């Protein structure tokens with residue numbers, strides 16, 4: 506299916522039977538773009554955080570940029586909006602009012618460090634989110650404070666309970682919650698305790714991700730598992746297996762990024778997370794260029810948090826989500842991925858698996874097909890029983 510839109514963002518969409526994998530032109534309210542609203546300000550100083558050393562100019566989005574993106578999304582709604590970024594939203598002035606604007610648009614999710622003690626009002630706002638992800642690298646309160654300076658584990662635990670209590674007292678479903686754990690030389694021996702902590706807080710999902718090395722982590726002498734001695738790597742693999750066994754036993758779902766998984770399985774081919782540059786047919790299996798964009802604090806847009814496909818123009822220059830998703834920078838990244846020449850940041854990315862082009866193309870086609878079905882068939886499915894009943898009546902069949 507090739508979808509074509511003529512005129513403004515609300516105009517009709519036509520389909521023919523071929524898929525153009527480069528273009529993001531999907532019908533109104535069927536796309537699954539998530540948006541990151543970035544702030545670079547944070548109340549923590551995690552030892553592995555790149556924002557401290559990468560000459561990040563700290564900014565926050567202007568009210569004009571926020572109201573513009575809200576307007577675009579109210580015309581062409583995404584499946585979900587993720588509010589977060591390379592900083593902490595709950596320390597921003599007016600963060601609750603900002604979130605209110607997005608909560609009227611559909612499901613809102615966030616990543617928050619939950620480091621400060623939330624007020625009742627703040628917990629009530631977070632209770633309306635669909636999903637909350639927070640970072641806890643270890644169940645050892647002292648070690649956590651050393652890694653994620655100067656966080657108090659008890660504050661995070663308290664905040665999780667407070668959000669749940671707020672949801673229940675508002676008569677809502679409790680937001681789904683997950684924990685993100687950056688695995689490094691500091692905490693790889695402590696993974697089972699973290700699973701147990703998650704379960705005891707009623708958080709049933711945990712993601713283990715690899716440490717991305719940079720100047721700050723080197724200065725702080727915290728290292729990714731791939732740089733540890735072989736003995737330590739094998740200890741990590743055993744600990745991870747034991748953690749997974751425990752997770753299965755107590756009903757905690759877990760995820761692991763492909764670099765850690767490769768290390769656990771001793772797959773040297775992707776040990777450093779860099780796919781071979783010799784084989785030009787290789788790419789990465791990432792659908793973000795087709796279904797995601799990130800609104801940076803400098804008001805430019807990119808495909809993801811790694812600034813891939815960053816636009817020269819700021820968000821207020823775009824008149825629709827359709828224009829955003831089909832800007833030349835995003836198109837170019839899609840082209841590069843589909844031609845086996847992924848951008849360097851994609852080659853190094855811990856979020857996407859190495860893949861061959863046909864696999865990526867298939868995933869893109871499936872996404873577009875599913876999206877088309879969701880918007881053109883599913884909305885009418887509820888009329889089927891009525892149509893059947895009317896048909897029976899007309900035919901006189903009981």
Ligand code: SF4
Pocket residue numbers: 547548549550551553554555556590591592593618653
């Ligand atoms: S909470 Fe996140 S943004 Fe803040 S310092 Fe830690 S890693 Fe960086």
Ligand code: SF4
Pocket residue numbers: 789791792793794808809810811813850851852854855856857
């Ligand atoms: S850097 Fe990673 S998440 Fe971003 S587009 Fe590339 S593969 Fe996808």
